[in-house]
Amino acid sequence: MHVAVGSTNPVKVAAVERALERYEPTVSSVDVDSGVAEQPRSVAETIDGAETRARRALESGAEYGVGLEGGVATIDTAPGLYLIMWAAVTDGDRTGRGAGPSLALPERIAGRLDDGAELGPVMDEYLGTTGIARDAGAVGALTDGLIDRTDALAAAVACAAAPFVTSHYE
Template sequence: MERVAVGSTNPVKVAATERVVEELFEATVVGVAVDSGVPDQPTGRAETVTGAENRAARALEADTDATYGVGIEGGVADIGERPGLYLIMWAAVADGERLERGGGPSLRLPDDIADRIRAGEELGPVLDGVLDTDGIKERVGAAGVLTGEVVDRESALTHAVAGAFGPFVTEFY
């Protein structure tokens, strides 16, 4: 049986990975605490992807029994000349030889929340303050809040993880 190490102990990130892996092969999925190597609130696609890549590689290093390391990172980014600041999600999968990536949905943040993020605050705590909640990023996340829970954080991250696993499990790469 394969073993997959997720570079986070966040239950939503582990569950998103389990959801993908159970469709692909028989495996045990475990979360391991690793440093992303990027700020708590990554800004821009490059920084967000780098965080996911670092988590994937470090998860594989931390769990020497793992066949794959998975890194998942949420960030914020401007999208060219379009108005607004967007929530973005990226995942990376490493097997010790290859490193592949996949992206999740992008959602425009409300202007008042975007202003606070641009001023240096982190999205999860900002949403917790606005919604009077605690730990929203470990439940429905910003994706759930911004889509009326049609898409929650786990399902949004599932798409990113599936995209990163694609080159390992299909013959097209």
């Protein structure tokens, strides 16, 4: 199984490797544009970014293209702003989509995002770190390591890959 990930972020590549490890994939990293804002601000925009990354990664000649996108969004029935993550997997004919965990953001962080800031830099400033998005991520920091960004994104990839690894979707 040759899989191209539409990102050069090592956390995203590791998430794909982790999610698909039983299939012993060859995973390559492809620098693509998501086609959406650097900080997607809705479920629809986050999914669109994941799908665009997957399609563009597939153009590298892989068997499957995988796109991962993190965003922030409000959820109709829950108060506050949430960190969300989505994955898309495509073979060019079909596209599977799956979500990772969602996490309510603390008000002081959500307020900065509402003012137009991006989550990664806000978290780095808040925590006194550099490059949290290429490490444990906001989800790792906000859960005290109960789950890190790699595991959260791997869950999204596993869900998006479902139509390609079982016959239940045929």
